[in-house]
Amino acid sequence: MQAIRWLRQMVPDFDQLSDAELTAIRDFPLLWSLFEGTVLGTSANANSILGAVNALRDHGRLNLAPFRSAIEHFRQRYYDGQNFTLAFKHLNLRSGDNRHLVEALVSGGAIDEAETLAGLLIIIYRLRNNLFHGIKWAYGIQRQLDNFRHANHSLMAVMELHEGTHA
Numbered sequence: 538m539q540a541i542r543w544l545r546q547m548v549p550d551f552d553q554l555s556d557a558e559l560t561a562i563r564d565f566p567l568l569w570s571l572f573e574g575t576v577l578g579t580s581a582n583a584n585s586i587l588g589a590v591n592a593l594r595d596h597g598r599l600n601l602a603p604f605r606s607a608i609e610h611f612r613q614r615y616y617d618g619q620n621f622t623l624a625f626k627h628l629n630l631r632s633g634d635n636r637h638l639v640e641a642l643v644s645g646g647a648i649d650e651a652e653t654l655a656g657l658l659i660i661i662y663r664l665r666n667n668l669f670h671g672i673k674w675a676y677g678i679q680r681q682l683d684n685f686r687h688a689n690h691s692l693m694a695v696m697e698l699h700e701g702t703h704a
Contacts, residue, residue, distance in 0.1 A: 551678070554678070562668075562678065564685075565665075565685050565689055568689050569661075572692045572695065577589055583633055583659050586659055587635070589658075590658065592699070593695075598698050599650055599651060600698060601650050603691075603697075604694060607687035607691045608642065610683055611643060612642070621644070628664075628667070629667060630663060638655055639660060642660070643656075643660075654695070661692065664685070664688055
């Protein structure tokens, strides 16, 4: 039996996901795996993300243009203009996740381009952890299309920028 057919039968409301949602969610683990294996040296954490972004900066390849839409999406999702949202709390940032970079990114704080991209990639890392460790299933994996579309686009963009560098 195909996994999607099985999930539709076994998981409440899974059959309500659109084809676009299914595609974005299914593509994410493939892209993340390639990103972690090629850019992060098979060891994903906030420090390896910072190292990869610093390598882009050091090689003159850091460019935030491909990430503007994702940055704006996550700013709107995680900050209401005055306070961090409930969705921000659900990122489940841990002590080693450089919370200050993520907070500065979403609140529009003063951080440089490398810190901005690192903050975005740490958010995507938390999406990865929340998906892979089952937290996203607490609400039937609903309402995730924009998160995974922006995450997927960002992963592809950072891997394109990273070509030719060695983190």
